[in-house]
Amino acid sequence: MIGWREVGFQPHRKAYYPDTAFPLSMPETNQFECEGCGAHLEFDPKIQAMKCQFCQSEKIVPIEHKAIVEHDFYSAPKATGWDRQAASFQCDSCGATISADIRVAGKCTYCNSPYVKEKPPRPDLIRPETLIPFRVDKNNVNNLFKTWLGKGWFTPSNLVQLSRLDLIKGVYTPFWTYDTQAYSAWTAESGYYYYVTETYTAMVNGKSQIRTRQVRKIRWVPSHGQRQGFYNDVLVPASRGMNQELIYKIYPFDLRALVPYKPEFLSGFLAEEYAVDLQQGWGVAQSNVLASERDKCAKDVPGDTHRFLRVQTNFSGITYKHTLLPVWIAAYEYKAKTYHFLVNGQTGEVQGFKPISWAKVALFVGAVAAAVAGLAAFIYFS
Ligand SMILES: [Zn+2]
Ligand SMILES: [Zn+2]
Known part of the structure; x- marks a missing residue:
């Protein structure tokens, strides 16, 4: 050679x-x-x-x-x-x-x-x-x-x-693969929709009229939870x-x-x-893995919507x-x-x-x- x-x-x-x-x-x-x-x-x-x-x-x-x-x-x-x-x-x-x-x-x-x-x-x-x-x-x-x-x-x-x-x-291109167990604890505020009937004044042909309409409101309730998952060959x-x-x-x-x-x-x-x-x-x-856990926790939060999601994830049994x-x-x-x-x-x-x-x-x-x-x-x- x-x-x-x-x-x-x-x-x-x-x-x-x-x-x-x-x-x-x-x-x-x-x-x-x-x-x-x-x-x-x-x-x-x-x-x-x-x-x-x-x-x-x-x-x-x-x-x-x-x-x-x-x-x-x-x-x-x-x-x-x-x-x-x-x-x-x-x-x-x-x-x-x-x-x-x-x-x-x-x-x-x-x-x-x-x-x-x-x-x-x-x-x-x-x-x-x-x-x-x-x-x-x-x-x-x-x-x-x-x-x-x-x-x-x-x-x-x-x-x-x-x-x-x-x-x-x-x-032959180098890669690492990692396995890990992930434990996540989360807190958030769950939002539940409810509707109220509001009255309002509308002008019709120069005259004022009282009318009603449905308005969506959100009731915020604190919630929390945890989950665990195994990630194979990341x-x-x-x-x-x-x-x-x-x-x-x-x-x-x-x-x-x-x-x-x-x-x-x-x-x-x-x-x-x-x-x-x-x-x-x-x-x-x-x-x-953190991004994936955050997505999964977001789906776990009960209610119609949520805010202030905080996720804390710990790892164990990491191998490569x-x-x-x-x-x-x-x-x-x-x-x-x-x-x-x-x-x-x-x-x-x-x-x-x-x-x-x-x-x-x-x-x-x-x-x-x-x-x-x-x-x-x-x-x-x-
Ligand atoms: Zn030969
Ligand atoms: Zn080069």
Whole structure:
């Protein structure tokens, strides 16, 4: 394997070379050797097994059917690294760190920045407990991409013909999942509607008349209550490089397909090291659970309406897992501009950005205006 300096790092970026020369950690030895020809075996989503690109030999990934363990949030995490012969590359621009056992250009997978430097693999990383292996392979991505491009009212007509895929990378993306028991106590004022008959004076033909009407009033009564609930696998992205807007759009992942982590599944793919740590991730999970508890308590409050809702939530039995989920990061070029999209590597859900045809928008607006004018004319003449 060849180190990154030989695969496209620009000489005039010399200032960004690390001060101390890291040993090139791209593996010299082959972690997953083909028994047929000695080449590097990679995980093939189509057969859900390892495959040799040269002699087509296949090898299954032995899965230990041990129960997937949830870890107590408050006990010290087991930080043992990823057990993977790979190099780590950190991007100075977006901060993402990618672990790779395949050749990568000297550019960031996420933001395309050339300010990428190699760093030694972190031995203090919490090893992923589980992962979902890629199901969608590169060819699938091509087809899904074309179908997705063809959709949409306002996309240019020649988008499918002129778009050129210029980046497809399979990245195991880091996530935390948290389980927790939540206990909430709430106080509020419940409002009950009642109606009173009011009299009022109306002026009719210059004369005043006494009339009556029904008016809604609210009787406020203090109320309180409590509830408890269990939250299972609250999913929090731990990626720094991934587009945060798009990542939520390719949800959901079916977490029933999680298998115990094995470095074999990562062979031939990139993997991002988590940039959101265990504590920060819990902060995100917690605020999601708090919002959900508040909604549920609001529904519990008796009466027709309520005000001054105060919710106090306590958590217990918090556990976590670190998991890697499969995402294809892709980009295409259309008229010299680059557009990014993501594909859920498990379900094939595509989400991304597309150019807008302003001509089509104008045509549509024009058609609507014509229709409105036509309708107005129709009403006028009929
Ligand atoms: Zn082989
Ligand atoms: Zn970057």
